[in-house]
Amino acid sequence: xxxxxxxxxxxxxxxxxxxxxxxxxxxxxxxxxxxxxxxxxxxxxxxxxxxxxxxxxxxxxxxxxxxxxxxxxxxxxxxxxxxxxxxxxxxxxxxxxxxxxxxxxxxxxxxxxxxxxxxxxxxx
Amino acid sequence: xxxxxxxxxxxxxxxxxxxxxxxxxxxxxxxxxxxxxxxxxxxxxxxxxxxxxxxxxxxxxxxxxxxxxxxxxxxxxxxxxxxxxxxxxxxxxxxxxxxxxxxxxxxxxxxxxxxxxxxxxxxxxxxxxxxxxxxxxxxxxxxxxxxxxxxxxxxxxxxxxxxxxxxxxxxxxxxxxxxxxxxxxxxxxxxxxxxxxxxxxxxxxxxxxxxxxxxxxxxxxxxxxxxxxxxxxxxxxxxxxxxxxxxxxxxxxxxxxxxxxxxxxxxxxxxxxxxxxx
Numbered sequence: 001x002x003x004x005x006x007x008x009x010x011x012x013x014x015x016x017x018x019x020x021x022x023x024x025x026x027x028x029x030x031x032x033x034x035x036x037x038x039x040x041x042x043x044x045x046x047x048x049x050x051x052x053x054x055x056x057x058x059x060x061x062x063x064x065x066x067x068x069x070x071x072x073x074x075x076x077x078x079x080x081x082x083x084x085x086x087x088x089x090x091x092x093x094x095x096x097x098x099x100x101x102x103x104x105x106x107x108x109x110x111x112x113x114x115x116x117x118x119x120x121x122x123x124x
Numbered sequence: 125x126x127x128x129x130x131x132x133x134x135x136x137x138x139x140x141x142x143x144x145x146x147x148x149x150x151x152x153x154x155x156x157x158x159x160x161x162x163x164x165x166x167x168x169x170x171x172x173x174x175x176x177x178x179x180x181x182x183x184x185x186x187x188x189x190x191x192x193x194x195x196x197x198x199x200x201x202x203x204x205x206x207x208x209x210x211x212x213x214x215x216x217x218x219x220x221x222x223x224x225x226x227x228x229x230x231x232x233x234x235x236x237x238x239x240x241x242x243x244x245x246x247x248x249x250x251x252x253x254x255x256x257x258x259x260x261x262x263x264x265x266x267x268x269x270x271x272x273x274x275x276x277x278x279x280x281x282x283x284x285x286x287x288x289x290x291x292x293x294x295x296x297x298x299x300x301x302x303x304x305x306x307x308x309x310x311x312x313x314x315x316x317x318x319x320x321x322x323x324x325x326x327x328x329x330x331x332x333x334x335x336x337x338x339x340x341x342x343x344x345x346x347x348x349x350x351x352x353x354x355x356x357x358x359x360x361x362x363x364x365x366x367x368x369x370x371x372x373x374x375x376x377x378x379x380x381x382x383x384x385x386x387x388x389x390x391x392x393x394x395x396x397x398x399x400x401x402x
Binding site: 006007009010011013014015017018020021024025028029031032035036039040041042043045046047048050051052055056057070071072074075077078079081082083084085086088089092101103104107108110111114115117118119120121 | 125126127128129130131160164165166167169170177180181183184185187188191192194196198199202203205206209210212213216262263328331332334335336337338339340342343344345346347348349350351352353354356357360
């Protein structure tokens with residue numbers, strides 16, 4: 001097999017990003033239509049009272065989506081969007097591994113480890 | 125105001141935020157936070173949650189074009205991301221220990237100074253002729269398309285750039301916003317990378333850094349769906365437009381836009397620090 005170049009790797013990553021972004025936009029858009037049809041007036045954002053409990057965890061959001069809750073659907077799209085940079089880093093680890101570039105497999109795996117740690121530490 | 129007209133207004137603002145965010149490599153938050161907080165009177169915590177969504181949307185929305193054109197550099201981005209994410213962890217740890225008002229004010233002054241020094245140097249700085257030994261070892265080099273054809277570049281002052289990136293990460297952990305400016309400045313001014321490579325690589329990095337803190341903000345209830353929906357859709361659209369403009373526009377024009385935006389960001393930081401918003 002010919003060498004897997006940086007350019008090919010970046011094009012693959014670019015395609016993945018386009019799919020991820022389109023999918024999340026589609027979910028947010030669908031949730032948005034549901035939300036605007038049921039909304040009566042613009043909510044009060046001047047005072048902070050934090051979002052509902054079920055919108056703050058992945059499990060809660062998925063439960064909400066099963067109930068066709070508009071806010072949960074938007075939140076699912078946002079979660080998909082948040083996942084795109086994470087998947088991008090994972091694809092870099094894989095891409096550098098295919099190039100047998102040990103240095104950059106290490107570098108991108110380290111970034112992935114820090115990223116996972118802060119995502120998990122934040123969710124707790 | 126009805127929910128539809130509120131969403132439409134926020135959507136319009138977000139399109140502009142996405143264009144500017146993709147052009148400058150700073151992400152949509154630069155526009156989103158002040159507009160939501162000052163014009164729409166949105167609480168700063170909701171504004172920061174929306175800003176986080178907008179930064180990831182800008183980063184992922186513009187990335188496809190930057191990758192295709194060969195502008196962003198994945199190795200340089202990934203290498204520097206180690207410093208930024210570690211810095212962000214330190215910043216999050218420090219939030220409880222230091223006064224963020226003063227940090228915001230100092231950061232604002234630094235931005236105004238950087239705007240001044242960027243402004244003095246009109247076009248791109250000359251590409252370094254001598255490859256830097258450390259940069260070669262770490263493969264922090266590449267080539268990108270210019271009017272004069274494919275041009276090669278190699279990073280300079282790698283340890284300094286890495287150090288500034290660590291600082292940028294700490295700032296983003298502490299303040300939640302604004303670290304994109306430091307990333308562009310570190311690559312452009314310290315590492316002497318071409319300006320378009322700096323902004324597009326920063327565009328890659330801000331998405332990863334923002335994703336790292338997304339868990340915290342989501343769990344604290346800062347990300348409100350009613351607000352995030354128009355912001356995300358608007359910024360995505362804007363960033364796709366912005367990325368197409370960046371590919372064609374002259375470096376001098378791009379730098380002018382960048383300087384104007386960081387002057388505004390610097391003033392915003394000083395204002396927020398003084399009024400105790402941050």
